[in-house]
Amino acid sequence: MLKLFVVELLVLLASSSVLSIEVDTDLGRVRGANLTSRLGVPFHAFRGIRYAEPPLGDLRFVNPLPVKPWSPTTFDASEDGPMCPQPWDNMTDVSEDCLRLNVYTKDLKGLRPVIVFLHPGGFYVFSGQSKYLAGPEHFMDRDCVLVSLNYRLGSLGFLATGSKEAPGNAGLKDQVLALRWIQRHIHRFGGDPGSVTLLGYSAGSISVALHMLSPMSRGLFHRGICMSAAPYGPIPFKDNDLRLAKRQAGLLKCPQESIAEMVECMRRKPYLDYVSTYNGMFEFGWNPVLNWRIVVEEDFGQERYLIESPFKTARRGDFYKVPLITGITEFEFLSGAFFDLRNESIVSRYNTDWEQYASIALLLEPNSTKSQAASRVLREKYMPESMDKIEYPKSLKGMGELFSDALIGVSFHRFLQLMSPHTPIYTYLFRYKGRYTRVV
Template sequence: MIKILVVELLVLLASSSVFSIEVDTDLGRVRGVNLTSRLGVSFHAFRGIRYAEPALGELRFVNPQPVKPWSPGTFDASQDGPMCPQPWDNMTDVSEDCLRLNVYTKDVKARKPVIVFLHPGGFYVFSGQSKYLAGPEHFMDRDCVLVSLNYRLGSLGFLATGTKDAPGNAGLKDQVLALRWVQKHIHRFGGDPQSVTLLGYSAGSISIGLHMISPMSRGLFHRGICMSASPYGPPKYHSNDLQLAQRQARLLKCPQEPVAEMVECMRRKPYLDYVSTYNGMFEFGWNPVLNWRIVVEEDFGQERFLIEDPFKTARRGDFYKVPLITGITEFEFKSAAFWDLRNASIVSKYNSDWERFAPIALILDRDSNQSRTATRVLREKYLPESRDKLEYPKSLKGLGELFSDALIGVAFNRFLRLMAPHTPIYTYLFRYKGRYSFLKNPDNQEAMGPVHHDELLYLFHVGLISPLLKREDPENFIIERMTRMWMEFAKKGDPHNKNDEYLKELNWPRYTSENQDYLEIGTNLTAKTGGFYLDRYHIWDELFPLSGF
């Protein structure tokens, strides 16, 4: 009997050594697990590592504080940490103790390029967790260290009263603190702190554009991959969003003034009260999509993320210049148009009072003569067949293009124009239509992409949408090409590698203001010139000239 127990113990110890790994850091020891990549390569996963103190009580709405060391204990990083407060099916997976990051590596003794993923979600949903949106299995077939992270969302991350109580941009400061953590500790996991590439999608892409501007972020990264968004859209920047803060206060049954009492009351409310009032923070449906705004902070003695209007900084060329990849998908926010047109309540709002409701969906100033004029012109230009009535499916193409440009395309185009004189840029239009998409027609289950988020399906295992795609799947070639181009860029600021079987024919010219070269990413990789959708973007330039920002 004793012999049997000894054998079982030896088997248990052997299996634990196979499935776990420990790394020493200045904060204490971290225990991770061993996992397998998409193509069967073993790698180490350290998930849910706390990089900041939980933003509770007096730490709500203000700059995050670095995590305290846990030595001599060992931090269990074997599973994803919780996501930041948001509506979710499994609320046991949600907590304010969410300022966590994941590190994936194949060799803790190496010095590999680091890719840091900043997740999408409009600054109010999603996370860096591996199980839903940011599975590491694709990138772990490449020679890098991958980091994904959470940051505070919604009112808990972006409440901006214009006072010292909630100066704004807390979620972006969380990202900064995580990047500082990477600089201090990533070498313990086999990463090179002098070769850090930020990879951001949507809100994460906006974040990268702002990190290039922010004095807090200088020197913390060396390249940027900005996918489907930038911080240079039609909305103008302000020093506060007190109106949205007061809306949240009303929903929480807090006083709306004086501001100090309002914020103090909001600090005492359980985070589940914020989650349960999410729907009430939007005007109709999930509009406006970008509801919580980034602000230019006033100086209350805090470290400020933004100290002036990003347009002003960018035009002056006084920003942290790093090589860039940036691009968009072919159909972007067609998904928003699809669901709005199939919602009788929302489409009736557009049809009954377009000039009132369109500015909300298009993220324009409300109740101004300029926005009323703009919405009339935009309807005529984008929806000539639906001047009298929006309806599905007739209006889908025009409304999809209008939403895509208002929310993504115009800002992307301005980003190119503002950055190109100062730093190398590669740009792309993603046109690959796969079996999986973030937009599927519920009537026939047809994938309607490529829409917003769809490139992520080939860079990460997006468990929300698709199974883990293998070598024999038809998507294998696009996964190989995307991860290899992104990896080459992360390594040296250039996506080419003539010695790579998947990239040997790649010809991706840099973007210049004169030629406006870009790569069309579809079944083939095709270099093109002359830009794309420029006639549509010209409509916006006439309505909202870049010189006016």
């Protein structure tokens, strides 16, 4: 019996040594796991590595701090870290200690091109976790190193009061800090810090474009791929989003007048209070789809992500120029029209006051007579059959095309016109419909 136990123990120890892998970094040792790709290629996965200090207490709403070394202990990166606060079915998978990144590599030797994936979600949902949108199984069939990461979301990531307490853009500064981490440490994982490609989808695509425009991001990457979004929508960039900040404060039962007192109160609230008030942050349904705004920061002594309007930066050609692939798919945001038209409450709003609610859904300047007039013209252009009554499914095609053009197409074409005179851009329109195609 004892002999059998010893044999089983030796087998277990042998198997565990095969299943794990360790790497030494300047911060300390990291333990990962050995996995296989879609085609059966073995690779190493280091998941949930902290790249910043947890953004708690006084670190809420402001620039992130680099993670402190954890040596002499070993950091366990064998499983995904938590996602940043957001509504989710399994809230045990959510934490404010979420500034983590994942590194996937086939070999710790040599220097392979690095791809950094910036996840979608409108800057308020999703994550870089491997089990959802950012899994490595396909990429690891290729000769590259893949990095995916989390950044702060919603009010915790993009509260912008126009003051030193919450200057804005914290989630994008998280991304910058992750890119700096990659420059310093990715060679330990077989990645080439001199060959970094940013790959972003939707909000991630907007992020890639903004990193070309931000002084904080210069030199941290060398190519970009922007899929299905750009930062040049119809609403101008401002230095604050105090209206949305006060809405969040009201939902959290914080004072809304002295900004310093408001933010101090919001710093003390549990992150679950932010999650539970998500629905109240939107005008109706999940509209506007881009609710938290990127802002031009005033100088309060902090390192600033944007120092002027991206329109001004692009027109002057004074941005970080890298080769870029960018494109859109046919019927972008058809899903937005689909879900709105299946919601009786939202359809009732559109039928009662199309000009007001369409201005919000189409990301036009709110409470503007010009926006309301534009909404009326767009309805006549895209949905002439619905002038009496919007209904599903009759209005789906026209409204889907309207959402596609208004939410993605306009900013995409502006992006091309503004940036292409200064840097090489290769563009595409994706129309293929395959067996796994779904409404997105």
